[in-house]
Amino acid sequence: xxxxxxxxxxxxxxxxxxxxxxxxxxxxxxxxxxxxxxxxxxxxxxxxxxxxxxxxxxxxxxxxxxxxxxxxxxxxxxxxxxxxxxxxxxxxxxxxxxxxxxxxxxxxxxxxxxxxxxxxxxxxxxxxxxxxxxxxxxxxxxxxxxxxxxxxxxxxxxxxxxxxxxxxxxxxxxxxxxxxxxxxxxxxxxxxxxxxxxxxxxxxxxxxxxxxxxxxxxxxxxxxxxxxxxxxxxxxxxxxxxxxxxxxxxxxxxxxxxxxx
Numbered sequence: 001x002x003x004x005x006x007x008x009x010x011x012x013x014x015x016x017x018x019x020x021x022x023x024x025x026x027x028x029x030x031x032x033x034x035x036x037x038x039x040x041x042x043x044x045x046x047x048x049x050x051x052x053x054x055x056x057x058x059x060x061x062x063x064x065x066x067x068x069x070x071x072x073x074x075x076x077x078x079x080x081x082x083x084x085x086x087x088x089x090x091x092x093x094x095x096x097x098x099x100x101x102x103x104x105x106x107x108x109x110x111x112x113x114x115x116x117x118x119x120x121x122x123x124x125x126x127x128x129x130x131x132x133x134x135x136x137x138x139x140x141x142x143x144x145x146x147x148x149x150x151x152x153x154x155x156x157x158x159x160x161x162x163x164x165x166x167x168x169x170x171x172x173x174x175x176x177x178x179x180x181x182x183x184x185x186x187x188x189x190x191x192x193x194x195x196x197x198x199x200x201x202x203x204x205x206x207x208x209x210x211x212x213x214x215x216x217x218x219x220x221x222x223x224x225x226x227x228x229x230x231x232x233x234x235x236x237x238x239x240x241x242x243x244x245x246x247x248x249x250x251x252x253x254x255x256x257x258x259x260x261x
Contacts, residue, residue, distance in 0.1 A: 001066075002074030003051070004031075004081065007059040007122040014117030015058055023121070024060065026109040033102030034080045036160055037173060037180060039073045040199070046074055078125040085123055085130035092139035094215050096178035099160070099171050103144055110137040146209040146217055153205045154181045154219050155227070158197050163187065169218075170194055172204055185221035193224055201227045 008015055008023055032044050039045040045068050052061035064074030084095030088106065098106060112118050113134050123130045156174040167184045168191070174181065183204050185194060206222035250258065 001072070002064040002078040003061065003126055004048075004064075004078040005052075005059055005061040005124050005126075007054075007057050008112070008118050009057045009120035009122060010117040012056050016116035019112050019116040019118050020058055023109060023112055023118075026105045029105040030081060030098065030102055030109070031077060033099055033105065034077045034084075034097050035073065037097040037099070037171070037178075038076050038080065039068070039071070040159060041068070042160075043067075045071070046077060075125070079128065082123050082125050082128045082130045085121075085132050085136065086128070088139050088143075089130065089132045089136040092142065093213060094143050094179055094211075097173070097180060099180040100144070100182045100218060102180070103140065107137070107140045107144060110140055113137055142212040143215065144217070145211060147212045148210050149207055150210070151206070152208040152216075152219075153203050154183070154208065154216055155203045156181070156201065158194070158200055158202045158204075161194060161198060163191075170198075172202065172219075175201070179215065181216045182218040183221050184218060190221055190224070197224060197226050203227055 006023065006027055008020065028048065031046070031048060035041070035044045035046050045066060047065040047067065048062040049065060050060060051063045053059070054061075064072075064078065066072035066074060080095070080097050084098060084106075087093055087095040088110070094103065109121070110132060113121060113132070113136075121132050123132075154172050154174065156172040158170055158172055160171040162169050168187045169182050169184050172181045172183055173179070183206075185191075203225045204219055204221060205224070206220045208219045209217045211217050
């Protein structure tokens, strides 16, 4: 179980009902987006129940309930939400795991600051706290619009295939940053290949769309290659075994040291 609290800061009786419900709607959508990225489940793995409500500044505390017996990603999702808001506020950079749709939801949430009686938003998982301001709303406006395009590639784990909308898409989560990059593809041409690569590490080639920070936002699929996992790569001994007489009577390590020496 994880506990998460969202506070909309404002004077008593000043925050509009529209702002309150909009905050809750976008908050829940972000949690679902993070859930899918972290749990790797097609359907959401977590339910969120209200455990406390506070007035004045409106504060809603929720607890996670896992639908899965074998794993519970509630604490990871809660932490990703709080740390993600901190990253937007403090660094003006895209947080891990949030897809393009999740980022749009974050922008709607942050744009509530300064409107209808709300002057700030605070989120906490009772380990870390994010206190976001209008600065975060300005930063996220730089993270979503595309500023330039270039032919290139994106490498990461292929997850979350969606066939809804005019153009099917999947999401690649980059290995180091865990940033989500949406990949648009033509269903008739690429669907089977994408299904085969689901859950695998891939390199996607095409026209990459970058934001003002130089981060990839999305890519138009022109080619996809499934990469080997680290445990599938040959060891040094296995590589040396392809030419048994290459090192003579020396071991592979001794042979490499002799070359370097």
